[in-house]
Amino acid sequence: MSQSRATKRRPQQDAPDRPARLLAWYDRHRRTLPWRAKAGERADPYRVWLSEIMLQQTTVRAVGPYFEKFVARWPDVTLLGRASLDDVLRMWAGLGYYSRARNLHACAVAVTGDHGGVFPDTEEGLRALPGIGPYTAAAIAAIAFDRRTMPVDGNIERVVTRLYAIEEALPQAKPLIKEMATTLLGPARAGDSAQALMDIGATICTPKKPACALCPLNDDCAGRIRGDQETFPRKAPKKSGVLRRGAAFVVTRGGELLVRSRPEKGLLGGMTEVPGSQWQAGLEDAAALAQAPELKGVGRWHRKAGVVTHVFTHFPLELVVYSASVASRTRAPDGMRWVPVETLDGEAFPNVMRKVIAHGLDL
Template sequence: MTDRTDFAARLLGWYDSHRRTLPWRAPPGERADPYRVWLSEIMLQQTTVVAAAPYFLTFLQRWPTVRHLAEAPLDDVLAAWAGLGYYARARNLHACARHVNERLGGRFPDDETALLDLPGVGAYTAAAVAAIAFGRKATVVDGNVERVVARVFAVTDPLPGVKPRLRALAATLTPDTRPGDYAQAMMDLGATVCTPRKPQCLICPVSHACEATRMGIAETLPARTAKADKPTRHGVAFWLESAMAVLLRRRPPTGLLGGMAEVPSTPWEAGGPPTPAAVQAAAPLARVPWRPLPGSVRHTFSHFHLDLTVTAGEAGDNWPAADGYWVPIGALKGEALPSVMRKVVRHALDHTR
């Protein structure tokens, strides 16, 4: 078996020279701010560093402390989050900030167990905040770390079923000293050297300890169970204008895109486009002459594809909004519209102007 006794020492030595400069990362020798660590880790779930960085900087500028974020209206937080996806994270982010501010005096707990009690904080985030912000020994396992560990130990069983084993193996490598730096070093290694395709084993600081490198199978790991094809759902979105404003409505507070703004639409269902009767029943105003716009809007969620056609209508001036609210077209950028709805807005404007 490969000797891994100096794994952490070699990795930390490499990190000291090659660490990435990231907006949420404290400079060498400085203590990390728990608020920044927590905020970044929530944003980085299911999101890349490149995508998360501008959102992080925007949030930090608007809400520099957990108290500022806790006191912000939820609608403002959702609007600032729009486009980052997985919107339950934004609602949980706000709930967690309020919990920390109101119940914990604005101070984050410093150990995994207490962190796990916070809204929206799971095992990964709790370990990351404990290690990076508070120097606690904790095993931080994200996708990058899973890949590194699968290769170091030549684990050929597929994800996601092998996740518990990879976490247990990762724990055997976690050092007692500099756990926060070590956690970030593992992430950096996976992001820059031990990459999904064409891993750079020749320059890897821990290739001596990697069983997959020795066996010549590093690029094939981690194995993954084949994913089932995603189904396609269909719907019709209603672009209704009145006096240079457009009708929006708020989605239910829980569930897909919970609490976000949307252009009204039929339910999104599989089995083909909705019937004319279903479209008429879902229209926000039945007496409006609706005009189908050419083309459609395509969007992919984690579990399904969505194909939306858009139909446009005019309600006249000052028409009451029974199920929604009017927003001036020039103010749409400030609304908490998820990515799919921003696509609908662009499509409608492209074909009605």
């Protein structure tokens, strides 16, 4: 080994000590999170799985209270596997992406029924379960079972594309990113390596104004050396959705509210809602009442002033709210039911419906 090689800074393609630097940083600076095992302790696959599902496209802050509620009510996977889907959906209400809750329940049922209550300990075995895709399978395999694999999430994509100044845009760059990310694994502690990169992505290598001075990988980060680290990862621009409009009906019968369940598939699948029209682009609200014929004779409608607005990932929504109060023995139309206003908090309402009800009830 020559002197110059030992003293010169290594070129970025050749930094074999990066895995070790990463783990050394993790041992000093790792975040304390409710689902994360303490240093040296074995991770609980159930908690790792539950947290990974909740954290898909969702912030650590939002997940915290939901994670605590779930593990308090269902301390292990077999208890969750015996719970009803309705209970799971109610507990999930407000967290978003509700197909995750259905798949979570289906996965718990599968682990309980087909695997004796024990999670598969390989990436392939995990990948076969509902709601577990390539990222989550790798994450659980690495974190809970110490398999040598590198999960690649949004954080790691950002860190790695900056570290190597990868010019290829997402999602085409995914295979390359996976390959480069894998070089950051050492001979052991794959889960800690992955969590180190996620912590760095979340706290240092942030989308805007990264704190490069604090990064354990800063001295040979190609993006930082070029000075354009914030421009990574490259991605193609996306198109915005078109405004949709509709009407919602807040019908009360004394202290009760008229509700129904949405179809199991599709937008807000299986969640509870108040009756309403379709949501369409180019719809004028004057046409909305005509689309709810089963409610026409219900009573005296009052159109609430203003509108309820909500923005989904792929379209903005504007709802006109009509309210009516009906006689005490009025029957609910087919497919609908009355629920007491006092128990609305326990219903599986998505946030847009909570806005509608608050608007219609003058809360």
